[in-house]
Amino acid sequence: MNRILVIGAGRSATSLIKYLLEACAKHRWTLTVAEADIELAQKKVGGHTAGKVVKLDAAQPGDRRRLVSDADVVISMLPPGLHHEVALDCIALGKHLFTASYVSPQMYALDEEVQRAGLIFVGELGLDPGIDHMSAIEKIHEIKALGGHLTAFRSYTGGLVAPESDDNPWHYKISWNPRNVVLAGQGTARYLEQGSLKFLPYHRLFDSYRLIDVPGYGKFETYPNRDSLQYRSIYELDDIPTLIRGTIRHRGFCDAWHALVMLGLTDATYQIPASANWTYRQWLASYLPAAASALSLEDRVARVIVRKRVVQVMHQLRWLGLFDDTPIGIPNASPAQILEGLLLRKWSLRPTDKDMVVMQHQFEYELGAQRHLLTSTLVMRGHDADATAMSALVGLPLGIFVRHVMLGHFRKTGVRIPVTPDMYRPVLAELHDFGMEFFEKTKLLP
C-alpha cells in the first residue's frame, strides 16, 4: 500500500493534507488530492513532491471511480451525504475508506460486505465525532479499571474563536461548515438526567443553556446536542443515569441566537420568492405583523422577540446587519441560506485570527463510598485563519490513523469507529505530540 487519495480539500482538510504529505515523503508514498476547486487544492498541496492535485466533480461516478481505482486507501472529506457513493466504489474496487463523519446506519449496513472484501472502513475519526469518543472512552476505561462506577457523563465540544481574536458582540467566528452553524440543534434534543429521559425542542434549546467552567478561560454556555442516548452503548454506559453531549459557545451567544430562532430566521424548509431584491430589514420585518402603531421595527423586535438581556441582544442583532437596508442578493433563498450568507461575511476569521477548540468531559463516579467528579478539558488554539485548531483536530486523527493502517499496524476489517484501545491509543498518543493535551481536575463530591 503506497497510494492515498483524499477527496475534498475544504476548510477541514488543511492539516490532514499537510500531515499526509509529510508521511508520504517519509515513507515514499504518494498523495492525490481530488477537489472541484483546483486552486484551493493546489494551495493546500503547495507543490509538495509527494502530492498531486486532480480536478474532480465528486458527483460524477466515472471520474470518481477512476481515481479510487488508482489508490490503495481513500479518505472522503466530502459532505456526509456523498460518503455512501464513495463507499460503494471502495467495495467494488477493493479499497479501504476513512472519514471524519458520523457512520450512518446505511454505512453500518455495509459491514458484512466490507468484511467479505477484506476491507477496513473507519468513520468518526475527526474531532466531534472522533477525539470526543477517543478521549472519553479512554477515561471511562481508566475509571472502570480502577473499580469506579460511573453515575454521570457530560461531554461538550465547541469550535470557537480565541479570546485574542474575538472582536464581535456574538463572540463567534466560523471555523467549520457555516451551513451547520445555522442548522445546529434543529429537531428535538434528548438526553438522560438523573435516570429520566429528557426532551428539549429547538425553540427552547438556546433559551435553556447551562454554564460550564473552563480553567483559565472562565464560563462558557452549553446546550445539548441531538440524541445523547445513542452514545450509551458506544461508551459502555448502558445503565448510567445522566448522559449529556452538548455544544459549547462563548457567554452571550445563546440568548441572541435564541432570538434568531424565535424570529424564524434559521428555517431551511422553505424558499422566499425574489429574496435577492429584498433588504435584510425587509426580510426581518416579514417576521413581524404589520405595525399597528408608530413603533419602529427595532422596538417591535425588542418587545415581541427578545426575552432576556434585551439591550445586549438587540445590539447583537443590529451588529449582524438585520436592520440594514442592504439587499440580500441571493435569489429564492431559504431563511437559513440568507442567514448563512450574512454570517459568512460577519463571522469570518480574518487572515491572522486564531480559532479555538474547547472540549470538556465531566465524569461523576463512585469509588468505594466516595463520589468523585473528574473534569477533563482540552483547549487548543489555531495559528491563523488557515491553520486552524479545528482543521488540526479534525484532520490529524484521520491522518494518524490512516498512516497506522498504511504501516500495517491495524488490520481489523469491517465498518468501525475508534472506540477500542487498539484504535484510540496510537491516535491519542501521537495527538499528544502535536500539543493536544487534556487538563484534568478531580473534586470529591458530598
Added chain:
Amino acid sequence: MNRILVIGAGRSATSLIKYLLEACAKHRWTLTVAEADIELAQKKVGGHTAGKVVKLDAAQPGDRRRLVSDADVVISMLPPGLHHEVALDCIALGKHLFTASYVSPQMYALDEEVQRAGLIFVGELGLDPGIDHMSAIEKIHEIKALGGHLTAFRSYTGGLVAPESDDNPWHYKISWNPRNVVLAGQGTARYLEQGSLKFLPYHRLFDSYRLIDVPGYGKFETYPNRDSLQYRSIYELDDIPTLIRGTIRHRGFCDAWHALVMLGLTDATYQIPASANWTYRQWLASYLPAAASALSLEDRVARVIVRKRVVQVMHQLRWLGLFDDTPIGIPNASPAQILEGLLLRKWSLRPTDKDMVVMQHQFEYELGAQRHLLTSTLVMRGHDADATAMSALVGLPLGIFVRHVMLGHFRKTGVRIPVTPDMYRPVLAELHDFGMEFFEKTKLLP
C-alpha cells in the same frame, strides 16, 4: 347514471350519506357505502332501502376497483393521502370523482387524462376547503360587479363547540379529525399584510392570535393558516395588499395551546420508547430539565413555559390531565399521538352536545372615493354529537354538487374546484335551504 359509491363513512360523512339516501330514494338511484368499520357504516345508512353497505379496506386495490367499477360516481371520504389511488382507479374505469379535500398538485396533474376520458373530478367541495371558497368568491364577484376595488380580504373558519355545550376550560371539543387538531399550524404560516409578505413560525403562531367579533357571540381568537398566498389567484385577487386565511378558536384557547407547543407536546416527528408505561406526569416532566431546587413540576412548568394568563393556562393544563399519574397506554407513541389520545377523551362531544361552525369573511374595498368593510359571518350549530354542523357543512355541498352532476346539470370535464358561478351558485342556493345563512354587516371606513 344512477349508482353512487361513497368510500369512507367517518365523522364527516354522516350528513353526506343522509342527503344522498334521500336523493337516491327520490331519483331511484342507489348508494353504496364502503367502509372498513362495517357497523359504523350500517349505523349511518340505517337500513335505508336505497343504501347498501360493503366492507372495504381501501388500501386493497382489487376490492376497491371492483366497487368503483360497479358505480357511476365515486365520492372519496378517505384520508387525503388515499385520494390519488382512487383517482387512478376512476380514470381507468371511467368514473367521476368528488372529494371534500384539497386538490393536490398530483391530482391537478391528472387534468388532461381526466378530460380525455370525459370525466368530472371535483375537490374542495366541503367546508374549508369548500364553502369558504364558494361564499367568498360569490361575494368577491359581487363587489367587483359593483365596481369595487378590493384592498383586503381576511377569511376565518373554525369547527368549535356551541356555547351551551361548552363545559371545559379550553372551550373546545373535537368535531373533526383529531389528528389534525393536534397538528394544526405546524410549519410556517405566510400571509400578505399591507403589501408585504409575512411569515409566522409555528412556535409563535398561537402566541400571535388576533381577535374577531362574531355578532351575537362576542370575540373569538384567530391565527393564520399555512399559506394564504396560494389563494390569491384562485380568488382573482392577484394585486390585493392584504390576504389572510385563518382558523377560529374560542377566547382562551390559543394561550394554552401555545404552552403545549412550547413544551414540545405536539411534535409528530419522533417516537418515545416504551411510552405505554409512562404516566402523563412523567411525560410532561421529560420536557423540563431535572429540578435543581425543590420546585414542584407545576411550578417549573408555570415559570419556564407559561408566559401569559399563567393561572388560567395552568388550570387548562391541569384539567387536561398532563400532571396526572395516569399511564399513557400507547406504546412507542409520538408526542402528537399521546396528546391526541388524551384530547380524544377530554374533548369528546357528549351525545347531546352541539358543535358550532363559525366562518367569517372580511372584505375591504374602495367604491369611488369611499372605503368599505363588509363582514360576512356564518354561524351554524349542530343537533347533537352525531348530526354535527361540521358534518353538515362538509357533507352537504358535496352531496348537492354530486346530485347536480347526476342530474346532468354540470358537464365540464377535468380536475376542478368550485370557484365558478356555475359551480358555486346551485350549491350555495341549496345550502341556504338547509339553513346555512351568512349574516352581513357593512361599515364605512375613514
